[in-house]
Amino acid sequence: MRLSDKIVILSLSFIIIVSFGQVGVNAYQTHANAFSRAGDAHMIDGFSPRFKSMSLFQSDTLGESRKVTLEPVYSGPVGIIPTHLSIDKIGVDTFIEQVGHTANGQMGVPENTDQVGWYKHGKKAGSQGQAVLAGHVNDRQGPSVFYRLDELEKGDVITVTDDAGEMRQFAVVSKTRYPYDTTAIDEVFGPTSKQRLNLITCIGEFDQTARTHSERLVVFAEQIN
Secondary structure, three states: OOOOHHHHHHHHHHHHHHHHHHHHHHHHHHHHHHHHHHHOOOOOOOOOOOOOOOOEEEEOOOOOOOOOOOOOOOOOOEEEEEOOEEEEEHHHEEEEEEEOEEOOOOOOOOOOOOOEEEEEOOOOOOOOEEEEEEOOEOOEEEEOOOHHHOOOOOOOOOEEEOOOOEEEEEEEEEEEEEEEOOOOOOOHHOOOOOEEEEEEEEEEEEEEEOOEEEEEEEEEEEEEE
């Protein structure tokens, strides 16, 4: 084979390698862009546990998403999907429904007023962070599941179990009343290094105009076993 023919073949081989390399780079970039768009598409507008505020995942201007910086994820305590709640102090022994968030961004509530709702997009009970349960205080027929929630005091025990019977127990550490239109949602749903279970219900006077109670009671509890 002549030297000129070898040079032509080598040149063509180099062009082919470079071309396929560029195709690979383009394909990777396309996948990365698609992944980025998918991540953006899965950002949710926010929610609140029947609070008026929607500031957990939104800026003060509705429609402007909060920028989130992704950090390495480390393994932590294993939580459970709670299906049953027991609070001996106030006579609660009931099932737990899974709830999401409504169209206007608020945390959903259980359909049955004698049951409580676990926010399924949040933390599992016993994992690092704040798992949240919400329940009604009353309905047109009278008292509901969390009617006596305000009677809980520091040290009172709350027990949740899953379908397999695995249990997590929490002790009350504090309770706080928030105005219905509070913006302090991070205190209830925000990140923490502790294993918390927060119980929410309505409290205060009933506002006929807003068709809701004026305040929200949140009982904060931390895992003990």
